[in-house]
Amino acid sequence: MSKSSEISGFYKLSPKERLAIVKDFAGLTDEEAALLEHQSALPLDLADHMVENVIGVFPEPLGIGVNFLINGKDYLIPMATEEPSVIAAASYAAKMVREGGGFKTKSSAPVMIGQIQVVKLPDPEYAKNQVLSRRVNIMKKANDQDPTLVSLGGGVIDLGTKIIETSMGQMLIVELFVDCRDAMGANAVNTMVEAVAPFIEEITGGKVYLRIISNLATRRLARATCTVPKEAVGGEEIVNGIAYASAFAQADPFRAATHNKGALNGIIAVILATGNDHRAIEAGAHGFAAFHHPYTSLSSWKKNPKGDLDGVIELPMAVGLVGGAVKTHPIAKIAMKILNVKSANEFAEVLAAVGLAQNLGALRALVSEGIQRGHMSLHARNIAINAGAKDKMIDLVAEQMIKEKRVRVDRAKEILEELSKNQQ
Ligand code: MEV
Numbered sequence: 001m002s003k004s005s006e007i008s009g010f011y012k013l014s015p016k017e018r019l020a021i022v023k024d025f026a027g028l029t030d031e032e033a034a035l036l037e038h039q040s041a042l043p044l045d046l047a048d049h050m051v052e053n054v055i056g057v058f059p060e061p062l063g064i065g066v067n068f069l070i071n072g073k074d075y076l077i078p079m080a081t082e083e084p085s086v087i088a089a090a091s092y093a094a095k096m097v098r099e100g101g102g103f104k105t106k107s108s109a110p111v112m113i114g115q116i117q118v119v120k121l122p123d124p125e126y127a128k129n130q131v132l133s134r135r136v137n138i139m140k141k142a143n144d145q146d147p148t149l150v151s152l153g154g155g156v157i158d159l160g161t162k163i164i165e166t167s168m169g170q171m172l173i174v175e176l177f178v179d180c181r182d183a184m185g186a187n188a189v190n191t192m193v194e195a196v197a198p199f200i201e202e203i204t205g206g207k208v209y210l211r212i213i214s215n216l217a218t219r220r221l222a223r224a225t226c227t228v229p230k231e232a233v234g235g236e237e238i239v240n241g242i243a244y245a246s247a248f249a250q251a252d253p254f255r256a257a258t259h260n261k262g263a264l265n266g267i268i269a270v271i272l273a274t275g276n277d278h279r280a281i282e283a284g285a286h287g288f289a290a291f292h293h294p295y296t297s298l299s300s301w302k303k304n305p306k307g308d309l310d311g312v313i314e315l316p317m318a319v320g321l322v323g324g325a326v327k328t329h330p331i332a333k334i335a336m337k338i339l340n341v342k343s344a345n346e347f348a349e350v351l352a353a354v355g356l357a358q359n360l361g362a363l364r365a366l367v368s369e370g371i372q373r374g375h376m377s378l379h380a381r382n383i384a385i386n387a388g389a390k391d392k393m394i395d396l397v398a399e400q401m402i403k404e405k406r407v408r409v410d411r412a413k414e415i416l417e418e419l420s421k422n423q424q
Helices: 015-026 030-037 044-050 086-098 124-133 135-143 147-151 186-204 236-251 253-273 278-289 330-339 344-367 372-386 392-404 409-423
Strands: 062-070 073-080 104-107 111-119 155-166 169-179 207-214 221-228 299-303 309-316
Touching (some): 062 253, 086 221, 086 253, 111 186, 135 155, 221 344, 236 253, 236 309, 253 344, 372 392
Antiparallel strands (some): 111 207, 155 169, 221 309
């Protein structure tokens, strides 16, 4: 008989009780269940307060990107990722960039956009004017929701309106522009737009449905640039290759998606390690890549008159030092301490630099030996672990598979058996 996933009151159970249900449902072994329950740096009862229906915690490798010099300051970059080569590639690229003086970065004020959707308007123009004529009043109502943010110099700084054409007719979209200071801002912004919505309904005579932050944070951009000496990147041919790769990504959305994924490999690893909202960053990045034009690359690389490589990346970066898991997750707190950034702006700029480094690392490999060589040794170690290798055997099995150019679980098992026999 198939088991049902409809479990009434699941949320009311303790993590242990939930795990027992899941264990039964999924046929987990005692060992697997014990692994899920394992008390890690994120204790189960804290995890249980962070999200719903908790049964365990999910650890990821946490590594450190080294060599980062950004605006003359040295950083160690905490990166959580399951993907081999990401941390090594970022560190290698940061070293190349360092030889050209490091990254230079900039960012705009930490302003997020909150949207209020007004529909069923007999006269959208009239409604728009009603909103605009009460602009100050609406902004005040919104700011009253968050006196702390206002006392820190943040809060609503402006209000905008737009009438859009949709498949369900014209809609008035009211936008609040909120300076979120050192917060990512979703909570502050969502509270504000929810609070002013009834007043907007009242003055427009329309119906408000959505009241929510936009992740396309075009007013909260971070930018990083660098110049990599041609000798550092591997010579003229590599510089040319990277410039061609960049032109390809600018012109072709299919390539741009992968190009941007490469930059996000680094950015998201830091976002994960620091307990920030990685979906918000990814949504913002891809939204921005398609803003005003067909989807394109977030970074670009050009050969400069000296024959060196100039790189630039710009993207929305809605990150915070306060709120969410940043201040609750024990490892995120340590990661933030390692990162040692003093403001959300500095954090955003470091992330842009990490994205540019990661992108450079990927492109350098792609235009020369390809990414498989770099991936292979770590991939081979994963395969060796998969085949049951432990401790010293992991490297021995991996090396043998690479030598034979046969990186497969079946071969790993054979090698493991041979090596184990020889050791007896
Ligand atoms: C792999 O995770 C990322 C790359 O595909 C990025 C790129 O192609 O630029 C190597």
